[in-house]
Amino acid sequence: MADQLRLTVDGRDVLVPAGATILGAAEAAGVEIPTLCHHPLLKPSGACRMCLVEVEGARGLLTACSTPASGGMIVRTRTDQVVAARRTVLELLVSEHPLDCLTCESTGDCRLQDYAYEYSVTGRDVAGLPNTPAADGRQAKLDDSNPFLVRDLNKCILCGRCVRICHEVMGYGAIDFVSRGATTKVTTAFDVPLEESPCVFCGNCLTICPTGALQAKTGRGLGRSFQYDRVRTICTFCGVGCSLDLHVRDGRIIGASAAEGPANRGLVCVKGHFGHDWIQSPDRLTTPLIRAGDGTFRRATWDEALDLVASRLAEIKAAHGPDAIGGLASAKCTNEENYLFQRMMRAAIGTNNVDHCARL
Amino acid sequence: MTNSNWEFEHSEAIFIIGSNTTEAHPVIGAVVERGRQAGATLIVADPRQTEMARRADIHLQHIPGTDVALLNAMMHVIVTEELQNREFIAERTEGYAELAGLVAKEYSPERAEQITGVPAGQIAAAARAFAKAGRGAILYSMGITQHTTGVDNVRSIANLAMITGNIGRYGTGVNPLRGQSNVQGACDMAALPGNLPGYQLVADAAHRAKFENAWGVELSTRPGMTLTEMINAAADGGIKAMYIMGENPMISDPDLNHVEEALRSLDFLVVQDIFLTETARLADVVLPAAAYAEKDGTFTNTERRVQLLRRAVPAPGESRADWQIIGDLSARLGHPLSYRGPAEIMDEIAGLTPIYGGVSHERLASGAGLQWPCPDRTHPGTPFLHRERFSRGRGQFAAISYRPAAEQTDGEYPVILTTGRILYHFHTGTMTRRVAGLHATVPEGYIEINDRDAAEMGLASGDKVRLTSRRGSLVTVARVLPTVLRGVAFMPFHFAEGAANVLTNAAFDPVAKIPELKVCAVRIEPVAAAGAPAVADAGQTQGGGVR
Numbered sequence: 001m002a003d004q005l006r007l008t009v010d011g012r013d014v015l016v017p018a019g020a021t022i023l024g025a026a027e028a029a030g031v032e033i034p035t036l037c038h039h040p041l042l043k044p045s046g047a048c049r050m051c052l053v054e055v056e057g058a059r060g061l062l063t064a065c066s067t068p069a070s071g072g073m074i075v076r077t078r079t080d081q082v083v084a085a086r087r088t089v090l091e092l093l094v095s096e097h098p099l100d101c102l103t104c105e106s107t108g109d110c111r112l113q114d115y116a117y118e119y120s121v122t123g124r125d126v127a128g129l130p131n132t133p134a135a136d137g138r139q140a141k142l143d144d145s146n147p148f149l150v151r152d153l154n155k156c157i158l159c160g161r162c163v164r165i166c167h168e169v170m171g172y173g174a175i176d177f178v179s180r181g182a183t184t185k186v187t188t189a190f191d192v193p194l195e196e197s198p199c200v201f202c203g204n205c206l207t208i209c210p211t212g213a214l215q216a217k218t219g220r221g222l223g224r225s226f227q228y229d230r231v232r233t234i235c236t237f238c239g240v241g242c243s244l245d246l247h248v249r250d251g252r253i254i255g256a257s258a259a260e261g262p263a264n265r266g267l268v269c270v271k272g273h274f275g276h277d278w279i280q281s282p283d284r285l286t287t288p289l290i291r292a293g294d295g296t297f298r299r300a301t302w303d304e305a306l307d308l309v310a311s312r313l314a315e316i317k318a319a320h321g322p323d324a325i326g327g328l329a330s331a332k333c334t335n336e337e338n339y340l341f342q343r344m345m346r347a348a349i350g351t352n353n354v355d356h357c358a359r360l
Numbered sequence: 361m362t363n364s365n366w367e368f369e370h371s372e373a374i375f376i377i378g379s380n381t382t383e384a385h386p387v388i389g390a391v392v393e394r395g396r397q398a399g400a401t402l403i404v405a406d407p408r409q410t411e412m413a414r415r416a417d418i419h420l421q422h423i424p425g426t427d428v429a430l431l432n433a434m435m436h437v438i439v440t441e442e443l444q445n446r447e448f449i450a451e452r453t454e455g456y457a458e459l460a461g462l463v464a465k466e467y468s469p470e471r472a473e474q475i476t477g478v479p480a481g482q483i484a485a486a487a488r489a490f491a492k493a494g495r496g497a498i499l500y501s502m503g504i505t506q507h508t509t510g511v512d513n514v515r516s517i518a519n520l521a522m523i524t525g526n527i528g529r530y531g532t533g534v535n536p537l538r539g540q541s542n543v544q545g546a547c548d549m550a551a552l553p554g555n556l557p558g559y560q561l562v563a564d565a566a567h568r569a570k571f572e573n574a575w576g577v578e579l580s581t582r583p584g585m586t587l588t589e590m591i592n593a594a595a596d597g598g599i600k601a602m603y604i605m606g607e608n609p610m611i612s613d614p615d616l617n618h619v620e621e622a623l624r625s626l627d628f629l630v631v632q633d634i635f636l637t638e639t640a641r642l643a644d645v646v647l648p649a650a651a652y653a654e655k656d657g658t659f660t661n662t663e664r665r666v667q668l669l670r671r672a673v674p675a676p677g678e679s680r681a682d683w684q685i686i687g688d689l690s691a692r693l694g695h696p697l698s699y700r701g702p703a704e705i706m707d708e709i710a711g712l713t714p715i716y717g718g719v720s721h722e723r724l725a726s727g728a729g730l731q732w733p734c735p736d737r738t739h740p741g742t743p744f745l746h747r748e749r750f751s752r753g754r755g756q757f758a759a760i761s762y763r764p765a766a767e768q769t770d771g772e773y774p775v776i777l778t779t780g781r782i783l784y785h786f787h788t789g790t791m792t793r794r795v796a797g798l799h800a801t802v803p804e805g806y807i808e809i810n811d812r813d814a815a816e817m818g819l820a821s822g823d824k825v826r827l828t829s830r831r832g833s834l835v836t837v838a839r840v841l842p843t844v845l846r847g848v849a850f851m852p853f854h855f856a857e858g859a860a861n862v863l864t865n866a867a868f869d870p871v872a873k874i875p876e877l878k879v880c881a882v883r884i885e886p887v888a889a890a891g892a893p894a895v896a897d898a899g900q901t902q903g904g905g906v907r
């Protein structure tokens with residue numbers, strides 16, 4: 001098979017299609033390589049060097065995410081040299097990172113934290129690099145003037161995932177790397193707040209940020225990933241059918257995040273990401289209502305309301321025939337509900353007058 | 361859609377007509393962007409320079425309601441320059457000669473330029489780019505269907521796809537982007553007057569017999585009415601009672617003053633919803649329903665993928681899931697519908713609906729969904745349709761002549777109004793306008809007016825304007841932009857105050873019965889007095905619970 005490559009990763013034989021990266025081959029072999037800047041939707045950038053591996057015969061370590069696999073390669077992902085190199089990468093990142101995990105929204109849902117834990121990196125081991133982010137000139141103000149996203153660039157590790165998803169996937173290019181002197185940061189053109197940029201607040205940058213640098217504004221302070229349950233469901237706002245995780249704590253929805261589904265591959269838009277407050281709106285209807293003689297509504301029990309509906313529909317059917325009754329089902333209700341609705345109209349009432357606003 | 365969301369990543373040409381994809385279907389917009397960056401030619405036909413049009417290689421900025429002329433002219437170029445896919449036409453289609461004859465003779469790009477306002481050269485360039493691509497996908501939405509010529513528009517799109525052989529293969533297809541989350545499923549489940557579940561026909565005795573057996577009743581053979589027909593019949597007294605579940609026609613339907621009059625003349629109106637919507641305020645009985653996050657069930661997305669919804673939180677107060685309410689009511693009507701839960705209802709659907717035959721909640725739990733047709737429990741689902749043959753055998757070309765929109769502009773109503781969706785709101789705004797962030801981003805309705813037209817009218821952005829059509833009148837705020845075609849104005853329909861549909865025309869397509877929401881004639885006048893409220897008048901009720 002000419003377009004297949006055979007190689008070894010940590011002693012495991014694996015067959016991959018030509019063009020696969022070492023990272024892809026490792027995945028196929030069931031070997032996990034840590035990554036920070038890599039994301040399957042994005043072109044490889046090789047920016048973070050977290051994915052370094054040893055390849056027999058190669059000089060130095062190679063970045064697994066951006067190096068193509070080749071036939072006969074012998075790859076080792078856990079040698080002392082590899083682990084030491086990864087630790088250095090992490091030491092440098094953590095030494096510049098505010099260590100306020102105690103109060104960070106992303107605690108428990110942060111790759112930097114996970115890897116620091118895994119590789120026992122405290123950020124205090126690099127000579128001449130005390131953990132003083134304020135000293136490096138990057139101390140940045142929070143950008144939280146828009147209703148959806150909070151940007152805390154002090155926590156940014158410059159992996160570039162947000163920049164790439166905004167350019168390569170969303171096509172808005174609202175943010176980019178900006179260098180001033182020795183410092184680089186990710187921001188909008190002219191450093192304006194997000195809402196003055198072309199940003200459409202999809203929050204897909206937030207989804208793939210490996211740290212707490214980008215956070216949702218809505219659920220702040222209401223609970224962190226280990227405190228809420230994730231309930232996988234489907235967005236209700238358009239026909240794309242994006243998979244969503246609703247974040248539920250104590251019977252309340254405190255937020256939502258994009259989930260990996262076949263229709264959306266982890267992407268969402270502003271409505272799916274941030275548009276769920278209405279579910280818990282105080283305006284929700286909570287009891288049946290019946291119009292009283294004076295024209296106002298009064299609360300009723302289910303039995304009372306359903307008895308009234310059934311008897312009025314029966315009367316009208318008796319007096320004018322079943323086709324004097326019409327039903328509108330809903331493009332916002334489930335298949336099961338639409339099925340039952342039309343069955344009720346056709347079988348219980350006896351009319352084909354059933355439609356919905358498909359056309360609107 | 362005939363094809364799947366992520367196939368457009370690998371299309372070589374993408375032609376979008378009548379869809380503001382980045383706003384109405386944002387994640388499909390992202391897939392198209394990936395296709396574009398991978399080298400696909402992007403062609404967008406839209407009266408406005410939308411974000412998608414801005415990114416396009418070719419933007420055909422046509423006058424609303426002239427789609428057939430535009431598409432016919434593209435096919436004129438394809439036929440006269442012999443860019444058609446002969447093999448596909450010969451093997452898979454019929455009726456080509458008639459279509460080719462019509463477009464070749466009557467729809468030169470020069471003639472189409474007169475009708476559509478699009479320069480002939482651009483039409484030809486778009487036709488060539490689309491015809492020459494190996495995999496060409498066409499995406500469209502309500503900008504195509506909400507016309508009195510909606511069916512003609514859709515058939516013309518099918519003509520273009522077939523003439524270029526772009527059907528039945530990966531990365532191609534005729535792809536209507538369905539607006540609401542489960543509009544595909546509501547159609548599949550036969551919330552339609554002429555159908556039984558899975559597009560089986562009320563008019564077909566064998567189909568009827570199957571459901572009669574399963575449901576244990578005799579079914580009516582009398583054809584049912586569509587939504588627009590029901591509203592008209594309600595006004596005329598033919599319909600005496602309506603049961604409305606989760607719909608808000610008091611915002612979404614055309615000619616709202618007429619809708620209100622119709623609903624008020626009913627003897628009995630039941631509305632089952634999550635909020636006291638503009639429609640529910642007119643009801644005799646309001647039944648409180650659970651929201652999507654409060655129930656289990658399935659939605660079918662625009663790529664025909666059935667996916668599982670899960671209950672995340674309890675429904676508030678005494679509100680209940682729609683399926684429970686219907687079950688109880690149907691029992692009171694003498695036809696009990698009681699199930700342990702939605703999974704059991706899906707099993708019944710699967711047993712009666714061949715395209716859903718292999719669908720079960722158990723299979724869906726993996727999260728991959730199932731794309732219909734999925735006829736049995738081992739079938740993996742169907743990512744794209746018409747692979748080897750069309751369901752009817754050969755694909756039928758239709759020779760279609762351009763017909764103007766029902767309502768034309770004149771001296772009194774000189775501007776074409778077109779309506780649509782925006783990114784930050786959903787449908788009638790019932791949900792999204794209760795989301796603080798979304799509401800803050802776009803708190804109120806507005807109208808987009810071409811900058812040169814505005815200069816002639818003496819209008820600037822932020823000015824209050826009065827819009828008047830032959831049906832109603834409202835006051836809203838002007839946004840002056842160079843991105844709208846001259847002579848055209850655009851208004852989002854999500855807003856209850858100053859609801860765009862007070863103005864729109866309920867004239868509908870004779871076959872599909874879809875109202876012409878995308879074209880009506882209006883007059884725009886500056887409102888001199890400062891502080892005029894941005895509300896609809898001419899009979900529109902605002903918020904009152906009293907008839």
Ligand code: SF4
Nearest residue numbers: 166199200202203205
């Ligand atoms: S929210 Fe979306 S549009 Fe805005 S910067 Fe992030 S990726 Fe870009």
Ligand code: SF4
Nearest residue numbers: 156157159160162209
């Ligand atoms: S904000 Fe997040 S995703 Fe963007 S560069 Fe910084 S760490 Fe990476």
Ligand code: SF4
Nearest residue numbers: 235237238242269272
């Ligand atoms: S997240 Fe956005 S694109 Fe996805 S289904 Fe919801 S509304 Fe549609």
Ligand code: FES
Nearest residue numbers: 037046048049065
């Ligand atoms: S993940 Fe490979 S360099 Fe960042």
